[in-house]
Amino acid sequence: MKNLIYKELFLSVNKFFYILPILLAGLIMIPQWIYILVFMYFFWVSAPQIFSAYLAQQDYEFTTVLPVKKSDIAVSKGLTVIILELYHLILAVIAGIVHNLVYGSFNIFMNISPAFYGYVLIMFALFNLVYLPLYFKTAYYFGKPLIYGIIVATIFGIGLELLALLVPWASKIIDNPNIFYQIGMLFAGIITFIGLNWLALKRSARNYEQIK
Amino acid sequence: MINDTQYFNQFILSYFISPLVIIIIDKVIVIVYTVYILHTRLKEGVFMNVLQVENLRKEYPTFILNNISFNIPKGFIMGFIGENGAGKTTTLKAMLNIISKDGGTVNIFGKNMDEYEIDIKKDIAFMAGKSFYPKRKIKEITNIFKRFYSNFDEVLYQQYLKKFNLDQDKKMDELSQGMSLKYSITLALSHHAKLIILDEPTSGLDPVARDSLLEIFQSIIEDGEVSILFSTHITSDLEKCADYITFIQNGEIIESLSKDDLIDKYRLINGASNSLDSIKHDLVSYKKNAFGFTGLIKTDHLKENSAIRVGVPSLDDIMIYYAERGASV
Numbered sequence: 217m218k219n220l221i222y223k224e225l226f227l228s229v230n231k232f233f234y235i236l237p238i239l240l241a242g243l244i245m246i247p248q249w250i251y252i253l254v255f256m257y258f259f260w261v262s263a264p265q266i267f268s269a270y271l272a273q274q275d276y277e278f279t280t281v282l283p284v285k286k287s288d289i290a291v292s293k294g295l296t297v298i299i300l301e302l303y304h305l306i307l308a309v310i311a312g313i314v315h316n317l318v319y320g321s322f323n324i325f326m327n328i329s330p331a332f333y334g335y336v337l338i339m340f341a342l343f344n345l346v347y348l349p350l351y352f353k354t355a356y357y358f359g360k361p362l363i364y365g366i367i368v369a370t371i372f373g374i375g376l377e378l379l380a381l382l383v384p385w386a387s388k389i390i391d392n393p394n395i396f397y398q399i400g401m402l403f404a405g406i407i408t409f410i411g412l413n414w415l416a417l418k419r420s421a422r423n424y425e426q427i428k
Numbered sequence: 429m430i431n432d433t434q435y436f437n438q439f440i441l442s443y444f445i446s447p448l449v450i451i452i453i454d455k456v457i458v459i460v461y462t463v464y465i466l467h468t469r470l471k472e473g474v475f476m477n478v479l480q481v482e483n484l485r486k487e488y489p490t491f492i493l494n495n496i497s498f499n500i501p502k503g504f505i506m507g508f509i510g511e512n513g514a515g516k517t518t519t520l521k522a523m524l525n526i527i528s529k530d531g532g533t534v535n536i537f538g539k540n541m542d543e544y545e546i547d548i549k550k551d552i553a554f555m556a557g558k559s560f561y562p563k564r565k566i567k568e569i570t571n572i573f574k575r576f577y578s579n580f581d582e583v584l585y586q587q588y589l590k591k592f593n594l595d596q597d598k599k600m601d602e603l604s605q606g607m608s609l610k611y612s613i614t615l616a617l618s619h620h621a622k623l624i625i626l627d628e629p630t631s632g633l634d635p636v637a638r639d640s641l642l643e644i645f646q647s648i649i650e651d652g653e654v655s656i657l658f659s660t661h662i663t664s665d666l667e668k669c670a671d672y673i674t675f676i677q678n679g680e681i682i683e684s685l686s687k688d689d690l691i692d693k694y695r696l697i698n699g700a701s702n703s704l705d706s707i708k709h710d711l712v713s714y715k716k717n718a719f720g721f722t723g724l725i726k727t728d729h730l731k732e733n734s735a736i737r738v739g740v741p742s743l744d745d746i747m748i749y750y751a752e753r754g755a756s757v
Contacts, residue, residue, distance in 0.1 A: 219575040219576050222572070222575065223572045223575070226572065227561065227564065227568065227569070227572045273560065273561050273562065273563070273564075274558050274559070274560040274561070274562070275560065275561075277556050277558050277560045278560035278561060278569075280526045281524070281526070281549070281553070281554040281556075282549070282573075282576045283546045283547075283549035283550040283576055283577070284546065284549075284576065285545070285546060286525065286545075425528075426528070427527075427528070
């Protein structure tokens with residue numbers, strides 16, 4: 217598994233997708249903005265490019281003959297997505313700290329706080345849960361799975377942002393200034409992220425093994 | 429003094445019995461030694477089949493791979509022939525669990541493919557003919573590839589790179605098809621693959637590259653450790669280097685024999701149209717022309733007939749007449 221992930225990160229995924237999150241993290245420095253969009257670029261730009269590159273580079277021709285379990289091929293690709301999402305998140309956390317130092321934490325949409333990163337983790341997990349198992353049904357077509365994944369992630373992410381903007385009582389819950397609530401929400405995000413990803417990887421591996 | 433009887437006995441003993449005993453002892457020693465050698469070789473697996481495919485089955489809505497069975501003895505080259513779409517690639521992929529199979533068993537190195545897939549894959553190399561990671565340099569791909577094989581031999585790898593004149597800094601798509609195959613073979617030999625499976629390696633190569641590739645195949649199997657299975661529809665390749673031939677058509681194995689046995693099994697015949705009727709039902713298939721007919725027949729079904737001329741078929745002939753039969757059924 218370690219070798220497969222190494223292969224994904226250093227051979228399959230283009231270097232550009234390690235630079236892109238740095239540029240995107242810079243978007244957090246825009247004052248009063250919908251910050252959840254920063255993470256959505258991953259679905260819009262990185263994911264389709266990475267998965268179409270598997271086809272262009274004949275990745276499966278190379279990977280399927282290696283001495284590895286079939287299910288591990290799917291899991292390693294899923295884990296690569298997760299690693300890239302966490303990479304996005306870590307850079308955004310750094311940018312978020314700078315943002316709050318410069319502008320303060322208030323935002324007309326969701327504030328940047330530990331709770332915000334908890335929501336982001338849940339959004340990533342929802343995307344993975346929908347996208348990965350659907351993609352591994354064919355390990356070829358990624359268009360429809362991506363659209364379904366984006367729809368679910370967008371409803372969740374933009375929904376929260378709009379609630380924070382438009383509905384005062386919801387805004388109070390989402391942007392609760394209590395630090396314990398925020399940390400609690402972050403942990404809830406981490407647990408959801410782990411749980412849903414575990415489910416997504418399990419289903420992906422099963423679907424990939426059953427490909428005719 | 430010895431009398432006549434004693435003399436006679438001594439004569440018989442020294443001239444007949446003693447040599448006979450010596451010969452018998454000699455033969456017994458030879459037989460015991462041969463049995464011993466055979467036994468140890470069998471134990472070492474020298475005569476084993478590296479690949480045994482039994483009743484392999486794969487169903488698609490429009491195509492069925494039906495009860496495919498064949499074996500490859502260790503240290504030989506087997507050619508896997510059939511027209512385009514006969515099921516060659518599907519067989520190879522189903523055999524290696526690259527696509528799931530619907531039935532049958534595959535044993536490689538005496539181990540079941542489903543149970544020991546990873547162990548087996550460490551000792552085999554499969555080349556599908558398409559070049560992977562076209563924009564990556566050879567050395568980048570090798571650096572990743574060798575991580576998966578604990579027995580990857582760096583020294584041997586460098587030797588083969590030199591032998592095949594491969595430049596490590598070249599990208600995959602800068603290599604010609606022949607060179608890219610040589611690179612794949614280098615990778616296979618560097619991790620000591622004992623079974624090399626190639627899907628249509630020679631199609632698309634020029635005659636010079638093809639010939640040099642076939643020579644490489646022969647040098648690979650020289651020490652008897654490596655076996656090669658390669659699919660092709662270019663039968664002249666097989667005439668040059670294959671020891672065994674498996675012939676597939678419409679998802680079914682027609683023959684799996686040594687090359688000479690396969691050619692001996694069939695005869696090409698031609699004769700006048702009026703002699704066709706008497707022999708028609710024995711023919712694999714036939715073609716009519718202005719002078720009469722030509723057809724393919726199994727040697728067993730051949731009867732003495734002065735009106736019919738008999739010739740040795742080429743592998744192409746066998747393939748073509750079977751395809752003809754498939755088309756007329």
